[in-house]
Amino acid sequence: MKYLVNFCVFFILWSIQGQAQGLFNAAAQNYKNEAYSKAIEQWNTILDNGEHSPALYYNIANAHYKLNQLGPSIFYYEKALALAPNDTQIKTNLGFAQNAKVDAIASLPKTIFSKWYSMIVGQFTFDSWAKMTVLFSCMFSLLFLAYYFVSSEQKKRLYFATAILSGCLFVLAFTLACVRYKDLQENVFAIVFSQATDVKSSPKTNSDTVFVIHEGTKVQLLETDGLWTHVAIENGIDGWLPSSDIKKL
Amino acid sequence: MDRQKHIWFVLFVVLFAFTSEAQVTFETKVSRKKLGINERVRVDFIMNADGDDFNPPSFEGFSVVGGPNQSISNSYINRKRTYSKTYSYFLSPLKQGTLSIGKASIYVSGQTYTTTPVTLQVTSAVKTPSDGLGNNPEVIAEQNVHLVAEISNATPYLNQRLTVTYKLYVSNNVSITSQWREINSPRYADFWSKNIDSQKLNLFEGKYQGEDYRYVVLKTTVLYPQKTGPLEIEPLTLDVPIDVPGKRRNIFGRTLTTRVNKTISAGKRTINVKPLPTKDRPDNFIGAVGDFTFIATPNKKVLEVDQALELSLTVSGKGNLNTLSLPSLKVPSTLEVYEPQRKENIRTRASGISGSISEVYTVVPQNKGTYPISPISFSFFNPDTQSYQSVSSEQIVIRVTAGSTPKQDPTLVKTQTQQTQPLVVEERFRYIKLNAGLSPIASIPFFKSSLFWALLLGPLGLIPLFILLGKKHRSMRADIQGIKLRKANKMARKYLVEARKNKHNKAIFYEALERSLHNYLKARLNIQTTDMSKERIAKLLTERKVAATPVLDFEKLLKSCELARYTPTSDVAIKQDYQKAVATISLIDKQIR
Numbered sequence A: 001m002k003y004l005v006n007f008c009v010f011f012i013l014w015s016i017q018g019q020a021q022g023l024f025n026a027a028a029q030n031y032k033n034e035a036y037s038k039a040i041e042q043w044n045t046i047l048d049n050g051e052h053s054p055a056l057y058y059n060i061a062n063a064h065y066k067l068n069q070l071g072p073s074i075f076y077y078e079k080a081l082a083l084a085p086n087d088t089q090i091k092t093n094l095g096f097a098q099n100a101k102v103d104a105i106a107s108l109p110k111t112i113f114s115k116w117y118s119m120i121v122g123q124f125t126f127d128s129w130a131k132m133t134v135l136f137s138c139m140f141s142l143l144f145l146a147y148y149f150v151s152s153e154q155k156k157r158l159y160f161a162t163a164i165l166s167g168c169l170f171v172l173a174f175t176l177a178c179v180r181y182k183d184l185q186e187n188v189f190a191i192v193f194s195q196a197t198d199v200k201s202s203p204k205t206n207s208d209t210v211f212v213i214h215e216g217t218k219v220q221l222l223e224t225d226g227l228w229t230h231v232a233i234e235n236g237i238d239g240w241l242p243s244s245d246i247k248k249l
Numbered sequence B: 001m002d003r004q005k006h007i008w009f010v011l012f013v014v015l016f017a018f019t020s021e022a023q024v025t026f027e028t029k030v031s032r033k034k035l036g037i038n039e040r041v042r043v044d045f046i047m048n049a050d051g052d053d054f055n056p057p058s059f060e061g062f063s064v065v066g067g068p069n070q071s072i073s074n075s076y077i078n079r080k081r082t083y084s085k086t087y088s089y090f091l092s093p094l095k096q097g098t099l100s101i102g103k104a105s106i107y108v109s110g111q112t113y114t115t116t117p118v119t120l121q122v123t124s125a126v127k128t129p130s131d132g133l134g135n136n137p138e139v140i141a142e143q144n145v146h147l148v149a150e151i152s153n154a155t156p157y158l159n160q161r162l163t164v165t166y167k168l169y170v171s172n173n174v175s176i177t178s179q180w181r182e183i184n185s186p187r188y189a190d191f192w193s194k195n196i197d198s199q200k201l202n203l204f205e206g207k208y209q210g211e212d213y214r215y216v217v218l219k220t221t222v223l224y225p226q227k228t229g230p231l232e233i234e235p236l237t238l239d240v241p242i243d244v245p246g247k248r249r250n251i252f253g254r255t256l257t258t259r260v261n262k263t264i265s266a267g268k269r270t271i272n273v274k275p276l277p278t279k280d281r282p283d284n285f286i287g288a289v290g291d292f293t294f295i296a297t298p299n300k301k302v303l304e305v306d307q308a309l310e311l312s313l314t315v316s317g318k319g320n321l322n323t324l325s326l327p328s329l330k331v332p333s334t335l336e337v338y339e340p341q342r343k344e345n346i347r348t349r350a351s352g353i354s355g356s357i358s359e360v361y362t363v364v365p366q367n368k369g370t371y372p373i374s375p376i377s378f379s380f381f382n383p384d385t386q387s388y389q390s391v392s393s394e395q396i397v398i399r400v401t402a403g404s405t406p407k408q409d410p411t412l413v414k415t416q417t418q419q420t421q422p423l424v425v426e427e428r429f430r431y432i433k434l435n436a437g438l439s440p441i442a443s444i445p446f447f448k449s450s451l452f453w454a455l456l457l458g459p460l461g462l463i464p465l466f467i468l469l470g471k472k473h474r475s476m477r478a479d480i481q482g483i484k485l486r487k488a489n490k491m492a493r494k495y496l497v498e499a500r501k502n503k504h505n506k507a508i509f510y511e512a513l514e515r516s517l518h519n520y521l522k523a524r525l526n527i528q529t530t531d532m533s534k535e536r537i538a539k540l541l542t543e544r545k546v547a548a549t550p551v552l553d554f555e556k557l558l559k560s561c562e563l564a565r566y567t568p569t570s571d572v573a574i575k576q577d578y579q580k581a582v583a584t585i586s587l588i589d590k591q592i593r
Helices: A001-030 A036-048 A054-066 A068-082 A088-099 A112-121 A127-151 A154-188 B002-019 B139-146 B450-478 B480-501 B506-525 B532-541 B546-568 B571-591
Strands: A187-193 A196-200 A210-215 A217-223 A228-232 A238-242 A246-248 B026-030 B034-035 B041-047 B052-055 B064-075 B080-093 B097-101 B103-106 B112-113 B118-123 B145-151 B164-173 B181-184 B191-197 B201-206 B211-225 B229-233 B237-249 B254-263 B268-273 B291-296 B303-305 B309-317 B335-337 B341-349 B352-365 B368-371 B377-382 B387-390 B396-401
Touching: A001 A036, A001 A054, A036 A054, A054 A068, A068 A187, A088 A238, A127 B450, A127 B506, A210 A238, A217 A246, B026 B118, B026 B335, B034 B229, B041 B103, B041 B268, B103 B268, B118 B396, B139 B164, B139 B201, B139 B237, B139 B254, B145 B237, B145 B268, B164 B201, B191 B341, B211 B352, B291 B377, B291 B387, B309 B506, B352 B396, B480 B506, B480 B571, B506 B546, B506 B571, B532 B546, B546 B571
Parallel strands: B034 B118, B303 B396
Antiparallel strands: A187 A217, A187 A246, A196 A210, A196 A238, A217 A228, A228 A238, B026 B041, B041 B080, B052 B103, B064 B080, B097 B118, B103 B112, B145 B164, B164 B211, B181 B237, B191 B211, B201 B211, B229 B268, B237 B254, B291 B309, B309 B352, B335 B352, B341 B352, B368 B396, B377 B387
């Protein structure tokens, strides 16, 4: 039933796909002619119709950057990177946007393991890891059967070794997919949209201001209380700020 | 009758006015209108005609200590006669309060004239009582010279301008001809102050307590209170030489003056400074009070990497510019900013401080890109409207292009500590992507979907299945004899079935029976059809440990099969043979090894 619904949705989307592509190109033309607001509007229409892509987010971010809207710009770059973590083009332009930020927050020093972790796990989305898991699972099965049935000693050895290797890779890929999935579920980030906002020590207007953050800064969401959100910034300091000042990624 | 009298009176007055130029005046003059209870006052009743029958008032509340003294003066100046006749009294008040001297009357050429009553203020005892004669120069000096501090606003807000103006009032009776000396000039603690001394002393006509005075403005001080609450302003004290005219005259007829050095001071004043209202106070308010404008201007908006630009924040207007601090500049972290240079262009006048102050920041961009500098807002309290106002600068966008020589200047030492290393980016801002590659947002993630689990566990589940199938295949292949046996059994059974079907057809029955027997043996003993002699069969069966009886039976069966081809047999015999064949085969099967 679910698949049937999905199929229907897909079919409907496929029928409006051409229309969306036309809108996308029209917006790109507007961008070229420096009508950035118009371009953003058209690209957002595509998003409202329930379609996205790294390219779409990236383009919206570029247009916001051109309009000097730092918060939305960084927000959409991050959205694009979430879908395509290895896109150098997106990374480059995100760098430009981050250069224009007021806050320079030194991130906490990372251990070598966490560096490796982000280097390896951050390479792919959890769906890509899941696909790899399936691939390694098939490979392992085939190689194991080959090992089992082949009679030649030499070939048996070869198949056994490769089967064990792909078995290990299978377990690794599955673990990483789980880890990345959990990571995404637990570590939710947001971008500061307001020009500057006071981060308070407790969710009250009259409480002490811990620090001030500015537009475009990425914060990690910890919890919410009414209209206030508990956030932590890259260097580990945390505090409360009004939920309206940030936009969840 | 009464009316007629009135008309006559008016006519008389008019005629008199025309005939005689000097009109009769009769008035009361007092030496002072305010006196202490221990002082005396001189009262003169002056007329310019020679009247008779002077009738003084009752002087209620006073005791007459002197008088009446009569004096007449008669002078001719330029043939013009001036005549005056005065009755003087010296009075001492008996009680405090407002006392009045009533009407006096005089009779001049058939007409009665009266004076208007005069009221006097009697206060409590004074230290230096005047004798009422007006002869004490000290008293005259004190009564005729006053120093006044005028405060423009006695209840200002914190940091709101107020002025103190010192005025020296001098009555027409005395004069000041030489320079005075400042004994004590006030210090204004808790105020920012600036004295504006008058360059030239201009004489003004003015009123002091309702009487005509001349005054000079000594100085004006501009004050900005720095503290709230009641603040005291110290008095200004002057030593003034005052020329008091005396009674005597010199030979030229001029009055001789006495110089009196008098110390006079403007009294202490208290100013109540109000705190700025806390209601609606903007967060970024840092104490500016007045009326200002605020701008932020860069000297260039497009520059190359490592070139410097100057960004100035300027506040101009009227208010406490001297103690004002400017809002700080917030720039993107990758722009290097140096400590600002403060420039002041302030004039202080009696109307307050006006002008502009600015802070000039030197900004050096380190990377290529577009850097928006968000609007900076500046808040101040406007005492005129009694409200807070905010002004914001425009957003400034700085474009930094790639420098021609991207070398690092070693002389530019970073002043800002803990700056994060700017991200090393490629030289250009990349263009948008033109390939949409859209996909539905609402798609279910592949990970943890049932398809994922099926694809994940499917191949793993196939492993034991394949292994099982392989095993079976192998065992089947390993058991070729068994297969053959099963084949033979099948054949034997098939032929026996064929034989049973043809029980009524003798020829076919025996042929089928023989064939099935042979087939059975072939399968069981692994012998070829060619080698099917009875002896060999018997030998093989014996070798395989089959008992003698079934072997004999078997041989008999084979014999009867051969016989039956050539001899007629009964149906009963056929039935017997079939039963025998089944029994023999099962028996052999049991015994064979």
